Amino acid sequence: MDNFRRRLLSGGAAGAAVSILNACAGPLTMTSTTKVPAPQLDDLYARTKLMCFGRYAVELPAETEQIMGFQEIAGGFKQFALVDYRGPGFLLQSEWEKVTRHGRPDSQILTPISDGPVQGAKYMWFYDMEYARKADLRLLRGAIPIGPTLYLYRGMTIPREKITADDLFRDMTGIMRGMRSWGGKSVPREPGVCIAGAFIHEPTYRFREIMSSGFAFPSMPDVHFSVMSNKNASTQDENGIGLLESVRLAQRDAGVLGLLGGYPYTFLRRGKRTLHGLWEGEEVLSRSTRDQALRFEWQLVGQTGNVARPAHLDISLSTRVRNNRVGAARTSAISEEQAVALWDRLLEGVKFRVAVPGATAASVALG
Structure with missing residues (x-):
């Protein structure tokens, strides 16, 4: 079994950002889920494209630039x-x-x-x-x-x-x-995984798969979006702790340690959120009280070896990113309301590229 612990990828493909789990107080409550329309969102999504990595595809604004992250199938x-x-x-x-x-x-x-x-x-x-x-x-x-x-x-x-x-x-x-050469411009319509420079036809789903990708937006240079999937990871013991419980533990630890100023995040929204009638995950949308950066995270703790519900599926969006460091940029190209609207659109756009065993119709980009 793959015991590779899931990683929170915010701020690009390879950079692991400072997470809301780093260390806060108060019970977990669900705040308003009302979506605030972002003035530029319709323009941003006027033209879109499908981009893929691993067994996944994401509908993204046409300007989006992809940065492949960690990729492994079998050895x-x-x-x-x-x-x-x-x-x-x-x-x-x-x-x-x-x-x-x-x-x-x-x-x-x-x-x-x-x-x-x-x-x-x-x-x-x-x-x-x-x-x-x-x-x-x-x-x-x-x-x-x-x-x-x-x-x-x-x-x-x-x-x-x-x-x-x-x-x-x-x-x-x-x-x-x-394996065959793949330049990323077309989206394969057969079972398998997209990796940097190649597509691997693989219809058995029996291998260990760890796949991640980051996405950047030229019109919003401080905003980074990323997805990571680890199909065969362990979900035992601490690896089975969900996002909401992890935040609660971080809040507790901040109180025990007596951190100056307490837990350094305020919450915009947090609670359970199921995607595509399949991924029963949890999300936490927060703002750092230290650098005002937004850190949005959604996580699924699924089943080890289940391609439709992978052991760990982590999706993140961060603002005020510079040189792959969250909070390093002094200002952000989008407001809090715009970031929430963008997050909702991006999150719903993450799907399987083609059907896998156990997937719902809503979770497949290319039916």
Whole structure:
């Protein structure tokens, strides 16, 4: 099971912003959900486009710029510029040199760099230390060029979990066969995942998937919107705590610690919010009392391994973002009322790109 803890991505694709969970007082109550129309919202959405990442698609204003964040399916794929390595064999050789360079004289190559498992790809097996050899924790590395990018697959046999070398090689082969170059301008209409530079046809839904993307708006340079999904994460113990309870605990901790000024956020809206009749999540819309930045968050704690209701689905919007830091900009391009209206429009626009098992019709962008 993937124990990767969900991350709150506000302020862009890669930057984890200061969250409302950082540390406040008072019971949780639901404030007004009345939507205030934003004067520029109709103009902003006069022209829209569908943008995708992972298995998701988001309806966004035509001006939107996308910044792909963390992306992983099964053991891949880390990305490298093809011009930097001249081909998959050179990349694998570099990976092996990293192992030996870090002082691991007990590392052992099991197979030389070999062609396959699909045309243009190469792979190798090795142990990276003596403990791995004794426990038969064999490492598999595979590299494949897709367009101008090299994609690196990483896997490891785990005998106690019955993950064999045949399993890993079969998985890598299936994923590589499903890969094709994708420039982001069109939206694929088949099952699979969109990653930076490539689309992977994948109709089995059996792999671990962690996908995230950030979105920026040139006409509102301080406003950043982001989405992150982790299908196979743990929902046990603290990983199963929802957003509202997390805020309550942060409020309690602020009181216990006696933070000067108390909990540094005021709430515009908070409560349960279901999207598309499927995702029974929770949202908290807040303003920082320190830098006046808006931090809007919606989270779903779903079911581990359920593609329709992933273990963790986190959606965020922040204002006053500069250099990927929330609160760093002194002013914002939009008012509080406009931000709430934009948030509602963006949030409802997050859907599956095409249908997945268990999805509702309302949760699918391309029916």
